[in-house]
Amino acid sequence: MVVEDVLKKLGLHYSAVELGVVEGVPDITDTQRAKLKEDLHNSGLELQEDRKEILIEKIKNVIIKMIHSLEELPAVNYSYYISDAIGLDYTYLANTFSSVKGITIQQYIIKHKIEKVKELLLYGDMNLTEISYKLNYSSVAHLSSQFKKVTGHTPSDYKHQMSEKRIALEDI
Known part of the structure; x- marks a missing residue:
């Protein structure tokens, strides 16, 4: 507003x-x-007045909406979804994003998917199998591997550590 x-x-x-x-x-x-x-x-x-920066914001907004707002991730390939939502060729979007942000669109999507996994682990009542299905991972092993690569922790270690921190804060 x-x-x-x-x-x-x-x-x-x-x-x-x-x-x-x-x-x-x-x-x-x-x-x-x-x-x-x-x-x-x-x-x-x-x-934002720079056209590239505006385009980057559009790409980021589509990805954030796709991962954090939609009840279910799109069944189509993410590149098609992003390209269709913005109305521009995906190769152009990907090249522009990488040149400005220094990471690929795929890396940006992975970071946001892992943030969504963290949220679902801590505040949802879904198990890892349900989470991997909801976020279109090919397997729980793939999700766990990607999670560890990004966070340095396994999903269960992360959930355990964060649960201990929440309990400690509640005791104060």
Whole structure:
């Protein structure tokens, strides 16, 4: 709502605001742009004007939505899903993402999938088999291997360590 409030305050019309991307804002004056930038900054946000950075944010938003918001991950290959959601060729998206972020889209997806696994391990009532199925892993072994590679811990060690920390904090 913050972005919408700032746009309305400045009298700027837009067609949509979704996950940090504003669409349909007509050309604005340098004064309006400076004021928009200042008001967003005061709200803890940043105005992205570089086309590559904007594209990167779109890619990241699609991935975050795909992994953290959807009830079920898409059955299609992630590259098709991302390309379709953004409307651009996946090779172009992947090359742009890698050149700007220094990691591949696949590595970014893996990091977010592991974050989702952590969340489900700690706060869900799913076992590792259910989690691996929900997140489209080919097997529990594949999930466990990827989890250990990213976190340095097995899923069960991670769950045990985090459970001990939560109990310790609750005792305070």
